[in-house]
Amino acid sequence: MTALPTAPTEAAPAARETTAAPAFRGRLLPWLFLAPTLLVLAVFLYLPAMQTLSLSTYRSNIVLGTRQFVGLSNFAELLSSPAYRQVAAQTLAFVALVVVLGLGLGLGLAWLASRPIRGGRIYRLLLIFPYALSPAVAGTLWLFLFNPEVGAVNQLLGSLFGVRPRWLDDPTLAFGLVTAAAVWKGLGYNVVFYLAALTNLPKEVLEAAEIDGANGWQSFWRVVVPLLSPMTFFLLFTNVVYALFDSFGLVDILTRGGPVEGQAGVTTFLVYQLYEDAFRNFRTGIAAAEAVLMLLLVGVITLLQFRFGSRRVHYGA
Amino acid sequence: MALERVEVRRAAPSVSGRRRLSHALTHAALIVAVFLVAVPLLFALVKATQPSDQVITPNLLPGGAFFTNLGRVWTEANLGRYMLNSLIVTVAVVVGKTILSVLAALAFVYFRFPLRSLTFALVLFTLMLPTELLIVALFDLVSTRLGWANSYLAIIVPFLASATGTFLFRQHFLNIPTSLADAARIDGCGPLLFLRHVLLPLSLNTIGALAVIQFVYVWDQYLWPLVIMQSDERQVVQVGLRKLIDVGGQTDWGAVMAGAIVTLLPPLLVFTVLQEQFSKGFALGQDK
Numbered sequence: 001m002t003a004l005p006t007a008p009t010e011a012a013p014a015a016r017e018t019t020a021a022p023a024f025r026g027r028l029l030p031w032l033f034l035a036p037t038l039l040v041l042a043v044f045l046y047l048p049a050m051q052t053l054s055l056s057t058y059r060s061n062i063v064l065g066t067r068q069f070v071g072l073s074n075f076a077e078l079l080s081s082p083a084y085r086q087v088a089a090q091t092l093a094f095v096a097l098v099v100v101l102g103l104g105l106g107l108g109l110a111w112l113a114s115r116p117i118r119g120g121r122i123y124r125l126l127l128i129f130p131y132a133l134s135p136a137v138a139g140t141l142w143l144f145l146f147n148p149e150v151g152a153v154n155q156l157l158g159s160l161f162g163v164r165p166r167w168l169d170d171p172t173l174a175f176g177l178v179t180a181a182a183v184w185k186g187l188g189y190n191v192v193f194y195l196a197a198l199t200n201l202p203k204e205v206l207e208a209a210e211i212d213g214a215n216g217w218q219s220f221w222r223v224v225v226p227l228l229s230p231m232t233f234f235l236l237f238t239n240v241v242y243a244l245f246d247s248f249g250l251v252d253i254l255t256r257g258g259p260v261e262g263q264a265g266v267t268t269f270l271v272y273q274l275y276e277d278a279f280r281n282f283r284t285g286i287a288a289a290e291a292v293l294m295l296l297l298v299g300v301i302t303l304l305q306f307r308f309g310s311r312r313v314h315y316g317a
Numbered sequence: 318m319a320l321e322r323v324e325v326r327r328a329a330p331s332v333s334g335r336r337r338l339s340h341a342l343t344h345a346a347l348i349v350a351v352f353l354v355a356v357p358l359l360f361a362l363v364k365a366t367q368p369s370d371q372v373i374t375p376n377l378l379p380g381g382a383f384f385t386n387l388g389r390v391w392t393e394a395n396l397g398r399y400m401l402n403s404l405i406v407t408v409a410v411v412v413g414k415t416i417l418s419v420l421a422a423l424a425f426v427y428f429r430f431p432l433r434s435l436t437f438a439l440v441l442f443t444l445m446l447p448t449e450l451l452i453v454a455l456f457d458l459v460s461t462r463l464g465w466a467n468s469y470l471a472i473i474v475p476f477l478a479s480a481t482g483t484f485l486f487r488q489h490f491l492n493i494p495t496s497l498a499d500a501a502r503i504d505g506c507g508p509l510l511f512l513r514h515v516l517l518p519l520s521l522n523t524i525g526a527l528a529v530i531q532f533v534y535v536w537d538q539y540l541w542p543l544v545i546m547q548s549d550e551r552q553v554v555q556v557g558l559r560k561l562i563d564v565g566g567q568t569d570w571g572a573v574m575a576g577a578i579v580t581l582l583p584p585l586l587v588f589t590v591l592q593e594q595f596s597k598g599f600a601l602g603q604d605k
Contacts, residue, residue, distance in 0.1 A: 022429040023498035024508045030428035033420040033508075037440065040417070040478035045443045048454035055454060112347050117340050125589070126351040129358075132584040134537030136555040140562065140577045141357040144364070144570055150373035152360050159375070187354065196596050216339060245449045249539035253559055271449055271540075278453045279544055291450045302445045 049295070055288035074289035083263035084273070084290075091244070091269040094179055098243040101183045103235055106190025107228070111220060113191070114198040124195060131188030135246050138185040139253030146177060168254070171261035178254055178267045182247055189242070190235055197231040198224070237305045241298070245271055270294055365574035372571040386575035390561055396576050398550065399557035402469075404583070406553060407535045409473045414531050415524060418482030423512055425483070426490040427498055437487075443480045449540055456544055467548040472541065482527050489523045490516065525594025533584045554580050 056074055060067040078084045113123045130138075146153050146167040154164045167173050201224065209219040225232075248271045251257060257268035257276065268276070270290065278287035364372050365387075367380040390396040424430075425437055448455065455475065460466035465474075493516070501511040517524075542553045552560075558580060561573045588595070 023427040023495060023502060024511075026428065026508075027430065029508065030424035030430045030433075033424035033428075034436065037417045037421040037478040037483065038436070040474065041440065041443050041480075044455065044458075044475035044478075045446045045451065048451040048458055049446050051454035051457070052451055109347075109350055112343055112350070115340075115343050117343055117347075119344075123347045123351060125592070127347075127354060129585060129588070130354065132533055132588040133358075133581050134539065134555055134584070136537070136539050136558050137577050137581045138357075140558050140573065141361050143562065144574065145357055145360055147570075150570065152375070152377075155375040184354070184357070192596070241447070245447050248449065249537075249555065252539070252543075253562065274450075275452070275540065275544070278456075284453055287453050291453060294450050295446070298445050298447065298450070 052288050052291050052295075055285060056292045058285045058288075060284045070285070074285050075293070078286065078289055078293065086263045087268050087270060087273045090175070090264075090266060094175070094182075094247070094269055095240055095243040097179050098182045098186065098247075099236060099239045101179075102186045102190050102239050103232060105183065106187055106235070107194050107225075107232075109187070110191045110194035110198055111224065114195055124191075128188040128192045128195075130185055131192055133185055133188075135182075135185060135249030136253055138181055139250045142177065142181045142250075143254055169259050171259050171266040174255050174259055175266045178247070178251060181250055181254065182243060185250065186239060186242055190239070193231060193235055194228065197228050201227055233308060234305075237301060240301055244269075244294070244298075248272060248275065361574045361577055364571060365578050367571055369569070369571055372574075382571065383575060386569075386571040387579060389569065389572045390576040394557075394561050394572070394576070395549065396554065396557060396561070396579065399552055399554040400579065402551055403536055403554040406469060406472050407532055407583075409469070410476050410535045411528055411531045413473070413477040414479040414482050415527060417477055418479045418486050418527070419512070419517075419520075421478075421483045422486030422490055423508060423516070425487050427508060427511075440478075440480050440483050443478075448475070452541065452544055455541075459545060466545060467551060469551060471545045472538075472553065475541075476535065479527075479531070481530070485523055485527055486520065489520055493519055522594050522597040525591045526597070529588055529591045529595045532587045536584045 057069060057071055058067055059070045059074065109127050113120060113127055117123075145151050148154055148164055148166050148168070151167075153167075158164045165173055167177050205223060205227065206219060209223045214222065247269055251267050251269060251272050252275075255265070255267040257265035257272050259265060264273075271294075274287055274290045274294070277283045277290060360377075363377055363379050366383040367376065367378075368382040368385070371380060387396075421440065425433065459471050459475065463470075465471040497515055498511060501515060506514075537555060538553070539555045543556045543559075546552050546556070558573075558576060561576050562568055
């Protein structure tokens with residue numbers, strides 16, 4: 001339910017799971033403890049999920065109050081629509097950029113900040129604070145910073161080079177701006193988790209590399225990066241989920257999905273399109289079909305995580 | 318013997334010289350990085366303190382108008398009300414989630430009952446159902462059928478259960494020696510007493526870690542409140558921010574920046590205060 005699921009924990013000892021005797025007895029008691037959680041999940045997650053599935057097979061309009069069964073034609077309409085395909089393609093490009101830049105910068109900064117230098121704690125705190133910022137706050141700050149008339153960036157560019165780009169009206173610039181803001185906002189999260197993984201690296205392996213004459217650069221690429229691969233894998237998935245869903249607040253405040261280029265706004269990503277179709281255009285069936293397609297996407301991603309994420313990709317250790 | 322010593326002595330200065338240079342480079346790189354990361358926030362901080370006539374100029378000197386700016390959004394644009402709403406909702410969800418997931422984890426770890434694995438799988442599976450994807454059906458359920466569109470219930474109740482929390486507490490309980498539970502049972506202690514006197518004191522780091530994640534997650538929520546909350550009196554501060562920007566054609570940027578600063582303070586405070594617990598609470602180390 002949270003956009004940040006679980007950290008890559010050691011798998012719980014399997015033996016205790018099955019063979020050990022239960023600590024407490026009682027038939028009703030465990031169900032009593034589980035009841036609140038199960039009730040909330042059933043009513044507010046499973047029920048709406050099933051309803052989304054059924055809604056996706058209807059053409060309905062909340063405003064007109066019409067409802068007609070159309071089978072899979074909503075899906076056919078979406079998959080053949082050039083606008084939707086453009087939205088899907090630019091979402092994938094956005095996700096790929098956010099993940100690659102976010103993980104690369106996150107790892108580099110965490111590596112620098114984890115070195116035994118004076119003031120390390122302060123550097124670390126100053127690098128991870130964007131974790132606590134919301135996408136909406138990030139959008140608000142960037143909206144002012146890149147405002148074409150009164151924003152600091154254009155005042156600087158204007159006085160230095162005499163240019164004042166229209167950041168939010170130019171498709172390429174707007175797409176780049178939203179991507180940069182999303183990377184900035186996600187950086188703290190990546191640094192936090194990479195720092196935790198770095199402090200838990202086996203010291204002996206790094207010392208051995210140093211004794212063997214590896215310089216900082218070599219031990220980083222040949223030793224640290226491979227040892228961190230389980231964490232990288234975990235962050236890969238949380239970042240994909242972050243880029244897919246949490247980008248909404250940022251986009252809604254910064255660009256409202258625009259500016260239009262081709263068939264759709266260049267910063268209209270899948271979630272934004274879903275919101276527009278559901279609550280602006282009132283195309284409920286289409287919106288539900290979009291949700292189902294995204295559910296499939298999330299399903300594939302989560303299955304991949306369970307399939308590969310639990311496997312320890314460590315070398316040595 | 319003597320030869321070795323000479324070599325060591327000769328090697329030492331060059332190593333420490335290289336180390337000093339690399340430390341200096343590290344400091345330089347970190348200072349640049351920290352500055353770049355902080356620029357948007359620093360800019361907002363400065364502009365939030367400037368009087369209206371300076372906010373839109375290139376002037377980057379802090380002024381003394383922060384409370385004037387804040388005062389404008391706090392009362393006129395309803396920011397105070399939004400902040401209170403966010404606080405109520407966030408505290409309710411964080412406390413509720415912690416209680417519900419501790420109880421669920423207690424059932425999963427310390428009891429054997431039919432369909433236990435299947436039930437756990439059903440809880441974990443909900444990680445694949447982000448609220449964002451369910452908003453169409455959830456909106457229908459919460460606003461039309463339950464009639465909660467204008468109440469806090471709409472943004473509290475659907476978020477009370479937590480697969481993340483249940484999973485984290487379960488992992489943590491599994492690493493606490495079973496003998497403790499056996500001893501408690503032999504002493505005639507029920508599961509709830511065991512929870513209160515043994516498990517909870519041993520779980521403070523996990524509780525702290527979960528509290529940080531959930532606080533930040535709930536406080537920063539945007540899409541669901543935007544869609545479901547029709548009453549402005551109950552709206553949360555993230556959506557409130559959007560309304561600050563929208564006012565008329567002329568945005569009062571000084572006031573908006575003051576509002577943004579105040580909006581980001583609570584999660585930042587929680588995060589800074591509980592940062593140790595946050596790092597420790599995740600089973601990232603071998604010595605867990």
